[in-house]
Amino acid sequence: MIIGGGVNGLCSAYYLSQSGYDIEVIDPGFSAEGTSYGNAGMIVPSHFIPMASPGIISKGLKWMFNASSPFYIKPRLDWRLIQWLWRFNKSCSSRNVERSQELIWKYNELSKQEYAKLAQNENLNFDFHQRGLMMLFKSEKSKAEEIEIAQKANEIGIEAKVLDQSQVQSLNPDVKVDVLGGVYFPEDAHLYSNHFMRDLMDLLTKRGVKLTKDSVIGTKMANDRITALTTKNGKVVLADHFIITAGAWSWKILKMLGIKLLLEDGKGYSITQKSIDIKPTIPAILTDEKVAITPMGDDLRITGTLEISGISTKINHKRVHGFLSAVPKYFPDMKVPDQPAVDEIWTGYRPLSFDGVPYVGRSKSIANLVVATGHGMMGMSLGPATGKLVAQIVNQENTDLDLELMRLGR
Ligand SMILES: Cc1cc2nc3c(=O)[nH]c(=O)nc-3n(C[C@H](O)[C@H](O)[C@H](O)COP(=O)(O)OP(=O)(O)OC[C@H]3O[C@@H](n4cnc5c(N)ncnc54)[C@H](O)[C@@H]3O)c2cc1C
Helix, strand or coil, X not given: CEECCCHHHHHHHHHHHCCCCCCEEEECCCCCCCCCCCCCCEECCCCCCCCCCCCHXXXXXXXXXXXXXXXEXXXXXXXXXHHHHHHHHHHCCHXXXXXXXXXXXXXXXXXXHHHHHHHHHCCCCCCCECCCEEEEECCHHHHHHHHHHHHHHHHHCCCCEEEEHHHHHXXXXXXXXCCCEEEEECCXXXXXXXXXXXXXXXXXXXXXXXXXXXXXXXXXXXXXEEEEEEECCCCEEECCCXXXXXXXXHHHHHHHCCCCCCEEEEEEEEEEECCCCCCCCCCEEECCCCEXXXXXXXXXXXXXXXXXXCCCXXXXXXXXXXXXXXHHHHCCCCCCCCXXXXXXXXXXXXXXXXXXXXXXXXXXXXXXXXXXXCEHHHHXXXXXXXXXXXXXXXXXXXXXXXXXXXXXXX
């Protein structure tokens, strides 16, 4: 029984189905509104530095007072948020970066290889390409920061090349680029998230996985095991194994089971422009404004902002305008609506752990429970590797990655 049908839930179903289990995935949505659909679709071995890293707090505080900035925490008297912020603050250290960077890189790399296999072996067409990622900068400050990250990347074995304006331009022949330069990570990839989710659901259905539209509202326990779940539609679901992959909502389900998980939601927005000719060939992050631009098939997706404001579909138009208006500064010929209509704006929630490392593992207190969440800004990237890990945990096999840093009760 898998609770949550985002990328991590569906990928868990895929790898578990290879071991012959009867699987049901339960989710109220399974629709393009979900976080695993409208994201930037970047597969990022380049993102080896966890969000909780030195300097992020001072940067965040500066942004907090700018209404159109890419980062915001809505001040609220919420004990859960206070605890999360406390642990986040403590984790913003070089030690946290040093101990987790190799795991995060290898996790992304494993996942990229699994995406390639999924595209090839299952004949899925989700516009998966390895064309790399450009970290573009317009200011000397961002240039210095990105070059420092590139040097660290090269030190641990990730290829990163510092490019000047003309080199960036020649890699993006279809659009004029106005930047100081960029750092190019050739090993990164990208895909059309909506197409991946659609194709994987079709494949799972053909393999006999049951996808049920419903949500879990209660749990039944006996002898330190979950015996059943109760759902909004009045069903009682029995199973041998329970997997929680409910993204930013996972903490609520775990709370019903008496397990505390520090998890916040990092809300973000995207707009998708259909059939666009003038667009970058290589996905890019506009580093001064933290905006991501991804060519997806014939379309183009622009994503931005991270608001820790509690799950709500309310749109902050100032912030949407803030990130969209950055695009023509880097790509002067691109036409981007700076005030899109409400129905053109997609909203999603990154499940944020306090230290930037996902939570993946078996519960210590409930023997038949496995949790996989907290993938933050790279949950799409880490989906297939997560599914593989979940299957290995359920099957009690050796796991491809060491799970120690990802344990639940940390
Ligand atoms: C703007 C933006 C851009 C992003 N760009 C990227 C990117 O380029 N690359 C990348 O790797 N990641 C990116 N991400 C992050 C990525 O989208 C997420 O980390 C990932 O989608 C999380 O997947 P998930 O399966 O863990 O959770 P989700 O996709 O959120 O799925 C969880 C599911 O659980 C369901 N659920 C909730 N409560 C219940 C319940 N009670 N019962 C049953 N089901 C329930 C929900 O309906 C939901 O469908 C981005 C995110 C945002 C917001």
